[in-house]
Amino acid sequence: MVETIIEVRELKKHYPVKSSFPFKRTRQSVKAVDGVTFQVQRGETLGIVGESGCGKSTLARLLNRLILPTEGEIKFKGEALAAMDKEAIRSFRKSVQMVFQNPYASLNPRRKVGQLIEEPLVIHKAGDKEFRKKRVRELLEIVGLNPRHAGRYPHEFSGGQRQRINIARALALQPEVIICDEPVSALDVSIQAQVLNLLKELQATFGLTYVFISHDLNVVRYFCDRIAVMYLGKIVEIGSWEEIYNNPRHPYTKALLSAVPKESPFTQKERLILSGDVPSPVNPPKGCRFHQRCPFAKEICKTTVPHLKEIKNHAGHKAACHFAE
Secondary structure: OOEEEEEEEEEEEEEEEEEEOOOOOOEEEEEEEEEEEEEEOOOOOOEOOOOOOHHHHHHHHOOOOOOOOOEEEEEOEEEEHHOOHHHHHHHHHEEEEEEEOOOOOOOOOOOOOOHHHHHHHHOOOOHHHHHHHHHHHHHHHHOOHHHHHHHHHHHHHHHHHHHHHHHHHHOOOOOOOEEOOOOOOOHHHHHHHHHHHHHHHHHHHHEEEEEEOOOOOHHHHHHEEEEEEEEEOOOEEEEEHHHHHOOOOOOHHHHHHHOOOOOOOOOOOOOOOOOOOOOOOOOOOOOOOOOOOOOOOOOHHOOOOOOOOOOOOOOOOOEEEOOOO
8 A cells, every 4th residue: 555655735935035225124035945745655766856946955955854844734654744843853853864965065074984874873862882883884884885994084985985975874763764865966977876776775675765856867767756847946747757758748847858868869859949047936927937938838828827737547647737738
């Protein structure tokens, strides 16, 4: 039976923009995430894609409660995060971990690797010193590193090894969900494949659920079960990777896919080139937020906001477009 582990409803995160003259009054806000609704099933990998500035990383931090939402609701295993007390939040922190984009900036350069991996265990008072030391050695072995290197500093490792250290730290408390915020974008292609394969092995071994954020559509296609496409703070299309790649219904999704390099120089591929720039998240367009760049926009797109609706005869495939059918 399918179990929903994370449920998000009408989630918003607005950052106020303050004027410096004459009085520091809040007049506008940056709508980083603006009304996002989706679910994550236990054991699956949900990929979130979109161009820079669409709100992917903000959404990741909201899911991990690193920042608080402006509006909306996040539920973890049926319980709303906003209603949790301190003990429940502490338990939630153990269950939902995060792997950040930059494998070096997310590690304290002044602390040894063993200390960095042990830190979550110390914070949550997991076992005595000997147990924690043994656990650190186990985690280093699990991610393919030598346990004897626990006494080294982060700068003594390569980029791929540092990301393995980050993954080991995320696994320390035996989480149920790991949020990966572009975990391989800063790595070489060959190292990317190694880290992705490691994440797949860990998912099979420990039954992990991933929320995987990326701008690389080839990586998402290889790694994810379902894909959510974001544009200007909203999800414009969501479905299985087969549906998204073989039967995209939103013009923005089609434009993203057409920009992926061809697998062979001898194959013909139609390009959908978008005009104009991404509108400002401070003052997004009325109606469909994509209509200013959409080659298929009609009058209704300028006035009426399209809602995320399921495509007929395509269960689980949803698109926020007036002409998705």
